[in-house]
Amino acid sequence: MTAGATEVAAGRPAFAVPPADAPSPVEVPRLADGVELLGEYQGSGYRQPPSLVRRPDGQVIQMSPLLYLVTSRIDGVRDAETIATLVSADHGRALTADQVCYLIGEKLLPLGIVADQGAPVTPPTASPLLTLRARGTLLPARAAGLAGELLRSLFWWPVVTAVVLAIGAVDYWLFAVHGLGGGIRQVLCNPADLVIVLGLSLASAVFHECGHAAGCHFGGARPGRIGVGIYLVWPAFFTDVTDSYRLSRAGRLRTDLGGLYFNAVFMLALAGIYTATADQVLLLVIAVTHLEMLEQLLPFVRFDGYYILSDLTGVPDLFARVAPILKSAFPAGRRDPRVSGLRRGARIAVTGWVLCIIPLLTFALGYLLLYYPKVNRALWRSASQQAHLTTTAAAGHRYAMAALGAFDVALVALSLAGSLYIVTGLARRVTAAALGWSAGGHGRRLLAATGGIAALTALAAFWTVQGQFAGW
Numbered sequence: 001m002t003a004g005a006t007e008v009a010a011g012r013p014a015f016a017v018p019p020a021d022a023p024s025p026v027e028v029p030r031l032a033d034g035v036e037l038l039g040e041y042q043g044s045g046y047r048q049p050p051s052l053v054r055r056p057d058g059q060v061i062q063m064s065p066l067l068y069l070v071t072s073r074i075d076g077v078r079d080a081e082t083i084a085t086l087v088s089a090d091h092g093r094a095l096t097a098d099q100v101c102y103l104i105g106e107k108l109l110p111l112g113i114v115a116d117q118g119a120p121v122t123p124p125t126a127s128p129l130l131t132l133r134a135r136g137t138l139l140p141a142r143a144a145g146l147a148g149e150l151l152r153s154l155f156w157w158p159v160v161t162a163v164v165l166a167i168g169a170v171d172y173w174l175f176a177v178h179g180l181g182g183g184i185r186q187v188l189c190n191p192a193d194l195v196i197v198l199g200l201s202l203a204s205a206v207f208h209e210c211g212h213a214a215g216c217h218f219g220g221a222r223p224g225r226i227g228v229g230i231y232l233v234w235p236a237f238f239t240d241v242t243d244s245y246r247l248s249r250a251g252r253l254r255t256d257l258g259g260l261y262f263n264a265v266f267m268l269a270l271a272g273i274y275t276a277t278a279d280q281v282l283l284l285v286i287a288v289t290h291l292e293m294l295e296q297l298l299p300f301v302r303f304d305g306y307y308i309l310s311d312l313t314g315v316p317d318l319f320a321r322v323a324p325i326l327k328s329a330f331p332a333g334r335r336d337p338r339v340s341g342l343r344r345g346a347r348i349a350v351t352g353w354v355l356c357i358i359p360l361l362t363f364a365l366g367y368l369l370l371y372y373p374k375v376n377r378a379l380w381r382s383a384s385q386q387a388h389l390t391t392t393a394a395a396g397h398r399y400a401m402a403a404l405g406a407f408d409v410a411l412v413a414l415s416l417a418g419s420l421y422i423v424t425g426l427a428r429r430v431t432a433a434a435l436g437w438s439a440g441g442h443g444r445r446l447l448a449a450t451g452g453i454a455a456l457t458a459l460a461a462f463w464t465v466q467g468q469f470a471g472w
Helices: 065-072 080-091 097-108 141-155 157-178 181-189 193-219 242-246 249-277 280-296 304-313 318-328 344-370 372-395 399-438 442-465
Strands: 036-040 051-054 060-063 133-139 226-231 234-239
Touching: 036 065, 036 242, 051 065, 051 242, 060 065, 065 080, 065 097, 080 097, 133 141, 141 157, 141 193, 141 226, 141 249, 157 249, 157 280, 181 193, 181 280, 193 226, 193 234, 193 242, 193 249, 193 280, 193 399, 226 399, 234 399, 242 249, 249 280, 249 304, 304 318, 304 344, 318 344, 344 372, 344 399, 344 442, 372 399, 399 442
Parallel strands: none
Antiparallel strands: 036 051, 051 060, 133 226, 226 234
16 A cells, blocks of 8 residues: 655766856855755665755755765855865865856756755756655654654564564464465455455555654654555555665665565564454455555565665666666667666666566556546446445445445546546656657657647547447
8 A cells, every 4th residue: 555665866966077167156055944965875776876965845866976065065154165175175176166156056056955046936856757646644754753763663683583483473374274264254244344354454554654664763764754645546655754865775675674564563463363352354354464565565666666676776766767778778879877877787677677667567558548438437337336335335224335335436436537647647748758859840840740649549549449438
């Protein structure tokens, strides 16, 4: 139920040294309120590890060491000449005041790092592919930090060892000795028990997020809020652990794996309750939680497995590398620093991931586009049927079944809205790419418009021939 345990690091490092006669836009610069220096990205997959700065809106910016040194010397008191002297001593290369002013005016000011009249009202933010949308807060940052502090002791190595051994014993007994037949029969005899399964699964998902917060706190970073949003077409919980970027690779991996570890702790608690009550439904919840954990390990969407792979390779925001890697595959492709700057091992790992994700995304998005009316027709019929069953159950005073039906209706409605959101988002990205490619050329603009109209016509013809508009 979690999608995205870490905010996306955005921005491209600036490596160029500015000209010595650069203009001077800011006399005594100061950082914007709330800007925080996170330091060097440890365990980086780059040959030259970037440094990280976080804005008040949570956006993390990657910087070259030189630009970070300039940022670290800005305090609202030092002028450009003083900053240049300090940075020259730190960097080992001479830097003039004009060059410092150039870096501030051309790099830091547009990013919203420096406060000035020329700073943008809304600094640029990344728009990552397949990210969490419509976020709401369940626990504010202070409450999430308190939960992390209270639960951090679960990461002491004796406790971790005991939990791993105990969950291994429980799994062996459950799947190899006892089985799930009793729980399945109980649910079939009394479908209302599915409400218990659903409620405990949601509780496990929330506790999963507490694991991310506790892992972040245990490493010395500050967890942010715990909330819920929409990922693809489903609701998903999330924890803002952007501050974990300041941690070592081991600390970030502990944060990534903290959710799965807390799922194991939750399952042990259920096993303990089962020993006291013998309620077979609890064992079914343990099995469902295992499936959720396996889903979380998928590295192809922004689940925990994605962030684990990102931290293992030392490359934040893997989806941002898809287009650069594809462009670099062509002989005449421009060498993007987001690819050429990677170490060999990291580049191989990320390229392999890209080669896996491209066919998966192509198939999924292609199927959704080709059968969009048919899929939504089926969802609409399912929602209508579930709404009728829910009304009937409520009229018959079967409130547990009515609650379960209402939940099903809500999920189907979210699927309808989510599929529309995905298609419109894809259309916006394709349109923006076409406009960027055809900018300044009437021939290209005509070709892009003709291609777009032809694609839409062909898609509409396919839908019509398949009869996907009938039966609504």
